[in-house]
Amino acid sequence: MAQTHTVRIGTRGSPLALAQANLFAAMLVKASGGAVTTSIHPYTTTGDKILDKPLQDAGGKGLFTKELDRAQAVGEIDVAVHSLKDVTVKLEEHLVLAAYLTREDPHDCLIGPWARIADLPQGAVVGTSSLRRKAQLLAVRPDLKAVTFRGNVQTRLRKLAEGEAQATILAAAGLRRLGMIDKAAGIIPVEDMMPAAGQGIIGVTLHKQAPEWLAAAVAAVDDKPARLAAVAERAFLRRLDGSCRTPIAAHFMLTANGADMVGEVLSDEGDRRWRAQGRLDHSPSEDEACAFGLSLAEKVAAERDRDLG
Numbered sequence: 001m002a003q004t005h006t007v008r009i010g011t012r013g014s015p016l017a018l019a020q021a022n023l024f025a026a027m028l029v030k031a032s033g034g035a036v037t038t039s040i041h042p043y044t045t046t047g048d049k050i051l052d053k054p055l056q057d058a059g060g061k062g063l064f065t066k067e068l069d070r071a072q073a074v075g076e077i078d079v080a081v082h083s084l085k086d087v088t089v090k091l092e093e094h095l096v097l098a099a100y101l102t103r104e105d106p107h108d109c110l111i112g113p114w115a116r117i118a119d120l121p122q123g124a125v126v127g128t129s130s131l132r133r134k135a136q137l138l139a140v141r142p143d144l145k146a147v148t149f150r151g152n153v154q155t156r157l158r159k160l161a162e163g164e165a166q167a168t169i170l171a172a173a174g175l176r177r178l179g180m181i182d183k184a185a186g187i188i189p190v191e192d193m194m195p196a197a198g199q200g201i202i203g204v205t206l207h208k209q210a211p212e213w214l215a216a217a218v219a220a221v222d223d224k225p226a227r228l229a230a231v232a233e234r235a236f237l238r239r240l241d242g243s244c245r246t247p248i249a250a251h252f253m254l255t256a257n258g259a260d261m262v263g264e265v266l267s268d269e270g271d272r273r274w275r276a277q278g279r280l281d282h283s284p285s286e287d288e289a290c291a292f293g294l295s296l297a298e299k300v301a302a303e304r305d306r307d308l309g
Helices: 015-031 065-071 131-140 153-161 172-177 210-220 223-239 287-307
Strands: 003-013 036-043 078-082 095-100 109-110 125-126 145-147 167-171 187-188 201-209 248-254 260-267 273-280
Touching: 003 015, 003 065, 003 210, 003 273, 015 036, 015 078, 015 172, 015 210, 036 065, 065 078, 065 201, 095 210, 095 223, 109 153, 109 172, 109 260, 125 153, 131 145, 131 248, 131 260, 153 167, 167 172, 201 210, 223 248, 223 260, 223 287, 248 287, 260 287, 273 287
Parallel strands: 003 036, 003 078, 125 145, 125 167
Antiparallel strands: 078 201, 095 201, 109 167, 109 187, 248 260, 260 273
16 A cells, blocks of 8 residues: 655635645645645744735845744744745745746735725725835725725724725735625726736745655646746846835736736836846746846846936
8 A cells, every 4th residue: 555645734814825735735645646735833933923014114024934944944833835025036045936836817906985096085094005006006095095904804804894995905816715705896907007016826835855755745736727827927136136125017928929027116106117028939948037127127227226226
């Protein structure tokens, strides 16, 4: 009888993070044909604890991953499951992004009584914890007021219901995975609000010294289109200061004939916007996707540098 292995899956403890970890667990078991079982291990990260200040003031993206990174380093868990947009562009030395799950809807959603940004009342207060979303909002509606909204999906919906803002913005991917897309008044077009790099993609980190059976099990659920998008968008992010201190957005998509990508950087208040787009006439390899993202970032950087002198 073949040996059955148990994979210990680390995750943040929010409802969305747990839903994503359970999705990965189910995929892992199915792909292995029953050769693996799983156990879920929730962690409260520093980013989950600090809710009274913007993420960039609290220490950046790594606040959502460092406890899970440490747990992998000391062998408490075998893999960690993350929303890719929360993962820093430079991983800890002991880790590798070993799998990307099929991308869910990458758009942002407007939550509240209005379906479109254009419909928001003059001077409306919009809650968001994202520098990118704030800058993009102000780029199309400079009259709006953005206030800090931290916390998980349920916390932000509660804050909205309590009147802390008139509207808020959430990722469609998270709402769909939670079965809560009906909470969205409208889907925001990419032209108004381009998604964060990696938005809608679940990333799975693995220790570089993981046993072969575990690496093979994780590789079996890797989705190539999601991997290409992740590599291209994270390359764009890396070139243009991919911390959470700069409003950056990127969106890569395979097409019938190749691939399209668009990316942008904004000023903090959205009054300056530098955007570039590109097209490949063939389906790229992973290295080509990376180079594609970098080349687009170079165009944006050159335009920004020219404008800012």
